[in-house]
Amino acid sequence: MxxxxxxxxxxxxxxxxxxxxxxxxxxxxxxxxxxxxxxAIKQYTLILNPETLGLKVTAIIIIQTESEKHENVEKELSVLEEVSEVYSISGEYDILIKVWAHSIHELNRIVNSKIRSVDGVEDLTEMIVMERVKEGVVPPMGPEK
The missing domain is CATH 1.10.10.10 (Winged helix-like DNA-binding domain superfamily/Winged helix DNA-binding domain)
Structure with missing residues (x-):
């Protein structure tokens, strides 16, 4: 540890x-x-500052899928470069994704031309991130000894 x-x-x-x-x-x-x-170590990587790359908009999108096409939706969303995270979730929605864009206009284009067009996407809800309070890539490892 x-x-x-x-x-x-x-x-x-x-x-x-x-x-x-x-x-x-x-x-x-x-x-x-x-x-x-x-x-234990999946990969070594780096964390970029999205704003310095011009990525000013982050959205969390929850998606309902047709149950028989769920896996296809996961795969299709996973290959989109604007999508940084894809989670299969429980509850009313089936998938949660994190999307990065340079502007609201670009986010709208991504959602309408890429995400909604994936075969099996039934409905979605977009949430725009207003402020990153805590963002990390490492799970808690327990107390120090």
Whole structure:
């Protein structure tokens, strides 16, 4: 857990820096890191600032699907570059997605020409994000020891 916490805090940390911080030998960290990369670490990535890329609009969209076409809708939405997240959910709606756009006009085009045109989409509700209060990519890892 200490190795994961260290990587979450600074994914560019070197093994030797991590070794000094958590007081574990380099070789041990290297071996544990290899094991973590097989099952716990899905990928190394970076988080971009969307506003510096001109992505000023974020929308959360919940979608109702035709039950027999649900998997198709998931696949089709997953390949759209404007869609960063796709979740199959329970309740009145079946899928939740996160969409990025440069403007409201572009979001409207994405919704009408790309999302609504996916075979199996019955209905959807769009919610525009007004403010990002907390946004992260790492699940909680439990208390420190």
């Amino acid at each position: 200490e190795i994961l916490r260290s990587l979450v805090e600074n994914s560019r940390i070197t093994i030797s820096q991590m070794s000094k911080e958590i007081d574990i030998p380099d070789a041990t960290i290297s071996n544990r890191l290899k094991k973590l990369e097989k099952n």
